[in-house]
Amino acid sequence: MTSNLIVFPIILPLITSILLILCYKRLYFRRYLSIASLFLQMYTIIVLTTQVIKENTLQVLYVGGWDAPYGIALTFDLLSGIMTGICVFLAIITLLYGFGYTPIKKEHLFKLPLFFFMIAGIQLSFITGDLFNLFVAFEILLIASFGLMSLESRSNHKKYTYPYVALNLVGSFVFLVTIAVTYRLLGTLNFADMGVRSHLLTSDPRLWVMGVMLIFVFGLKGAFFPLYYWLPKSYPILPTPTGAFYAAMLTKVGVYGMIRLFGTVLPHSLGTLHTLVLVLAIPTMLLGILSAFSKKSMRDILCFNLISHIGVIMMGLGLFTKESLTASLFYMIHHMLVIASLFLIAGLIIKMKGSDNIENIGSLWKTSPLLSGLFLIQGLSLSGLPPFSGFWPTIGLIREGLSQGSYILVFSLLASSLLTLLSMVHILFRGFWDTQSPNVQKPVPYFKPMVGVAGILVLVSLGLGLYPEPVLKLSHDATEMVLNQKAYQSQVLP
DSSP, X not given: OBOGGGGHHHHHHXXXXXXXXXXXXXXXXXXXXXXXXXHHHHHXXXXXXXXXXXXXXXXXXXXXXOOTTTSOEEEEOHHHHHHHHHHHHHHHHHHHHHHHHSOXXXXXXXXXXXXXXXXXXXXXXXXXXXXXXXXXHHHHHHHHHHHHHHHHSOGGGGGGXXXXXXXXXXXXXXXXXXXXXXXXXXXXXXXXXXXXXXXXXXXXXXXXXXXXXXXXXXXXXXXXXXXXXXXXXXXXXXXXHXXXXXXXXXXXXXXXXXXXXXXXXXXXXXXXXXXXXXHHHXXXXXXXXXXXXXXXXXXXXXXXXHHHHHHHHHHHHHHOSHHHHHHHHHHHHHHHHXXXXXXXXXXXXXXXXXXXXXXXXXXXXXXXXXXXXXXXXXXXXXXXXTTSTTHHHHHHHHHHHHHTTOHHHHHHHHHHHHHHHHHHXXXXXXXXXXXXXXXXXXXXXXXXXXXXXXXXXXXXXXXXXXXXXXXXXXXXXXXXXXXXHHHHHHHHXX
């Protein structure tokens, strides 16, 4: 079904970005405008997602009236609805938190415009039905994220932006080459048309090469092993609200690309590519979490946990069954909420103690029991313990791994979960319960509102764990829609 609403999640942040630049002197108005724009985006996403669920069909917009595959098609399915909705929800949370975190007169005039420019790129990547426009979306969000990182990092941390810039530029170059290879092989860049033509070339080794190149591109964006070098050096240098959004969303754009590639575009019979992802998932899970134990900063530890849990999501992609993909999508939803909230909690600790080094904070359980409780809940959820949100998708992946006889994968997942728990316990004992550490308490303006904003994410995550059925069904239905290539092709192609 055609719907003009599809363009709104892309156009609204672009318009907002321009208005924020024009209204550079009206500081409070800029903040009100930002939140109003995000709520309007959320409304359009809810309307679109509701239409998809009711009609059980894609929402499609042919840009300029040119039918696919000759024109650009924007497509909105249930997976797009989930990803765009969470993006806007986390943008609202991190902006509200950031308004208390950064005094209004110290906020750089280009911070909010760049933030909305980045959101436009993220939303376009979730909605486009064309490989070249996915490249354009990646470039939009990367340019904005480069600018925001350079803008908000301290002068002595600028050097850590170089790995982020350099490796992502390499990824952009490889992506452009891959697009050329894809067009030479298939004669199209439209996802639906690529799906039709690739089924005719399942025995052609060039299709496998194209798939490997795309895995490299999305793996670099998603911080797969061995391409995650840039992530732990770049996210911790950002102010906490921005770092929380980066940690929750930017790697998931690469994961989304993998889901779309395997589910919608390539033939499902390319088991060699799925095996390659499984092989990469094991060191991503284990090396990521093992590296966390060498760090003292909470944000550094969380970044390596983030890398490890990307490996967990990869496991579901590599197993490539409806059940494993459902578990991976559920895990991704859970992880975006939990990792963002943990970053926000770390930011509150920085405000209170002047540092998030676990050897320098100490006694937080006595001075701020509410904040400690929030961290405990999310730390247990990140570890996959019942009855928290991480438990259900972890169990789903373990069950599917055992059913396929992938015992090494299951062992790696269990080891990753145990090591995640140990890393969280290490933070709790050293940073929250150790009374020998310095206990300098600073007055924090807007402390309670910021705790409340972080608490919203904790409550949503806790609700997801205690009542997982709606999100489990949503993940299952989204997976079915992604895997139904014939329905996607018939609805996009005239």
